[in-house]
Amino acid sequence: MHRRALLALALTTPALARTAQGESAPPLPVVASFSILADMVRQAGGGQVAVHAIAGPDVDAHSFQPRPSDIQALRQAKLVVRNGMGFDAWIDRLLPAAGYTGPVLTATDGVPPLSHAGHGHADHGHEGEQDPHAWQDLRRGQTYVRNITTALAAADPARSDLFRNAGEAYLQRLATLDGWVRAQIATVPEARRKVVTSHDAFSYFGDAYGVRFLAPQGVNTESEPSAAQVGRLIRLLKQEGITAAFLENMANPATLRRLAAEAGVTVQGRLYADALSPPGGPAPTYEAMFRHNVGLLVPAMRGAG
Ligand code: ZN
Numbered sequence: 062m063h064r065r066a067l068l069a070l071a072l073t074t075p076a077l078a079r080t081a082q083g084e085s086a087p088p089l090p091v092v093a094s095f096s097i098l099a100d101m102v103r104q105a106g107g108g109q110v111a112v113h114a115i116a117g118p119d120v121d122a123h124s125f126q127p128r129p130s131d132i133q134a135l136r137q138a139k140l141v142v143r144n145g146m147g148f149d150a151w152i153d154r155l156l157p158a159a160g161y162t163g164p165v166l167t168a169t170d171g172v173p174p175l176s177h178a179g180h181g182h183a184d185h186g187h188e189g190e191q192d193p194h195a196w197q198d199l200r201r202g203q204t205y206v207r208n209i210t211t212a213l214a215a216a217d218p219a220r221s222d223l224f225r226n227a228g229e230a231y232l233q234r235l236a237t238l239d240g241w242v243r244a245q246i247a248t249v250p251e252a253r254r255k256v257v258t259s260h261d262a263f264s265y266f267g268d269a270y271g272v273r274f275l276a277p278q279g280v281n282t283e284s285e286p287s288a289a290q291v292g293r294l295i296r297l298l299k300q301e302g303i304t305a306a307f308l309e310n311m312a313n314p315a316t317l318r319r320l321a322a323e324a325g326v327t328v329q330g331r332l333y334a335d336a337l338s339p340p341g342g343p344a345p346t347y348e349a350m351f352r353h354n355v356g357l358l359v360p361a362m363r364g365a366g
C-alpha cells in the first residue's frame with residue numbers, strides 16, 4: 062500500500078522525487094541591489110535561487126529609497142550581490158540596518174574600470190571616480206557572472222555543481238551575444254558610430270564596441286546639465302552630423318527632448334541603461350536588454366545622412 066502512495070507522491074512532486082538531496086532544498090535566497098544583477102543571479106542560479114532585487118525594473122538605482130520589503134528580504138538572505146564602483150553605495154547603510162551579516166559579493170571585483178569621461182559634472186563630487194556602468198560591456202559582464210557563480214557555490218556548497226553548470230551555460234550565451242553585438246556594430250560605417258543619450262551610462266559599451274556616446278546629463282542621474290553644457294552639445298551634434306538620439310528607461314527625458322529639438326535630431330526610442338523592463342517589456346533580462354539596445358542603435362546610427 063505504501064508503494065502506491067509513494068508513486069502518487071512521485072507523480073505530483075517530480076522535482077522533489079527526482080533530484081538529489083541538495084537540489085530538493087528550498088531555493089537559495091539572494092538579494093541583489095538592482096534588477097540587472099538580479100537577472101544575472103537568476104540565470105547563474107539555474108532555477109535554484111530566489112532573488113529579490115532592491116531597485117527593481119525601471120527603478121533608478123543611483124538614488125534609491127529602500128522599502129520595508131527590502132529589509133524583510135535581507136533578513137532571509139544567504140548572499141547579497143552589489144555592483145560596487147560607487148553605484149549602489151547606499152547598501153552599506155542598509156545591511157547593518159537590516160542586521161545582515163552574511164557574505165556580500167561586489168560583482169565588479171576584477172572588472173577593469175573606466176574613469177568618468179569628464180563632461181563637466183565635477184560639481185557632484187564624482188570627479189576622478191570610477192564609472193560604475195560596467196555591465197554595459199558583455200565581456201566585463203562575464204566577469205560579473207564568474208564572480209556570482211563562485212559566490213553562489215560558496216554560499217550553498219551542496220548545490221555548487223549545479224551553479225557551476227548553470228553559470229557555464231550562461232557564460233556561453235553571453236559570449237555568443239557579445240559576438241552578435243560586434244557583428245551588428247560592424248555593419249555601421251565607422252564615422253557614423255555616434256549616439257546621444259540622456260545620461261552617461263554607455264561608456265563601457267562605447268569602449269567595448271567602438272561607439273561614441275554623448276550625454277547631456279552626466280554619469281549620475283541626479284545631475285542636470287547647465288545651459289552652457291547643453292549649448293556645447295547642440296553645436297557638437299550639428300558639427301558631427303549625429304542622427305541617433307535616445308532616451309533611457311529611468312532618466313528624466315526633458316533635457317534630451319529639448320536638446321534634440323534644438324539640434325534638429327529625432328529621438329529614436331528608449332534604451333535600457335541601469336534597469337531592466339518588467340517581465341513582458343522589451344528588456345526583461347540582461348541578454349534581452351542588449352538585443353533591444355543594439356536593435357535600436359544600429360539602424361539609427363546607419364540612418365539618415
Ligand atoms: Zn547610471
